[in-house]
Amino acid sequence: MPRVLITGGAGLIGPLLATRLLSDPSYEVILTDIISPPIPPKAKHPENCKPIQADLCDPSSLKSLIDTSLPLDAVCIFHGIMSSGSEANFELGMKVNLHSTLSLLEALRLVHKPNQPLLRVLYASSQAVYGQPLPAVIDESVFPTPEGSYGAQKLCCETLLNDYTRKGFLDGYSLRFPTISVRGGKPTAAASSFLSGMIREPMNNQECVIPLKDRSFRSWLCSPKTLAENLFHALKLGADALPKHKRVVNMPGIGVSVQDMMDALERVAGKEKLQYLREETDEEMERILRSWGTEFDNSLAYGLGFRKDVSFEEAVRDYVDSLKE
Template structure:
């Protein structure tokens, strides 16, 4: 199976690359605006190629497609994160919307020359939802994003639905919960602290929590569960979904700031809590409070996607990965 991954240098791209390269049946083309690395512990590293490309540039995109075809599947992971899109509207539109639209059009043209439809798996976000929201959210709730990031994601979802309806490719938009715990450095995402609350104290560093409300609840998913569900998305039977409604809220769990602090203390020790600093950031808090906090993942489970673990287990998995 030949698979293209955009934004492959990012955390999700590297996470999925490592997982796919544990199986010799997958042949990967990794692309990003920098040359994406092939994970050092990949079991079959020779099954991946890295191509530096800026898909917002027509010539660069055309070269990428020429080097990648034929394709069985594409994961679309490139993007400017939530607070970054809000702070720089033009950049967010260029990367999140216009580059994605250009890629979808290139895939439409490529698909017309293949016998089998390309499966296109788009990394969307629960930032497509905005207040007011019901207590429990499912796919029937009307998305009304309160930020540029969510608006750009929703537009791309609509395009993917229409391209799928027209038979140009076989699309699926997967609305991610916040992924925690992410390794590495803090990102421009408003939700970055939800990984930093564990990652930074474990590394002996301070983490700023941008609101003073320990009852604040977030919908989270562990990297391990996300990776398994993304691999499953390659083969999931989408016959249960109408072609113009190819959107699924990916499984997650609701966790409060206090529950995250308790999990950190339980696994890593109470002393780590001293590195958490609560300093309210009104702009960041506005974005965070526009997001849903409780989701009904019945549709995802009916399709066969995997349930997530407890947040304490996610902390244990993260610390275990550092030891490895």
């Protein structure tokens, strides 16, 4: 039975992948976070999920987690402090996003034995590694120059994961996620949080503040449903799918403007929901948002078998349907 360790197990992406894995009785999932992560409520085989509370910033807690989890077939590194949170608290962002990830990679290196298959490692990176000026369309050949601490920390981890893979310590892929929308739950400290809030909050009769007054502003988005399938696919990628020193993939997304999102909300839920949207400029949030790319060439990802959403409206309908379950 393949055993997969997922960090950030109490967040969004960890439970998404865990739910997908636990739809198959052949997978065993270990979910870990700074708090004890719940077993995903939609898991078809919850008996195959083991939650473990652990602090990856604490060496003894990290060692205990690894010792308890072995033997492992894959590790998904999904924990972190989001973009605006990392910018507001530099020390915390460095501690969680960079230092704990490097400690985890080193712990995995030390337990690897030469006669064992290489451990598959998926790292949740971000389009925030890119900064202006940017070409109209971005692909993996564009040199990343992050304009925020979050993107800088992600880029550092990408580089080290490439080198750990090149050295034969593990078999890693860094996946640069688009903004995930529509997220369930509560608003986060991410600058992009409103890109889910524009749908989620009105559907719960709550206000969402859009931090810029520009309805033509575009974002590169991916639905939770499509992301879960793409992550499942990434676990099965061949070890020779990319060169060992170039293991970064811009994950597929679709370009959507603020107006497009408002139109999709109106079509799916009715014009009355638009009253819950308020546009109010937040200069720091807008600076972060405008530093990100808005159009990507995902040819590399498509060639590896990843897929994109059909439309943002479909993502909205998926979210609305989830509220009925």
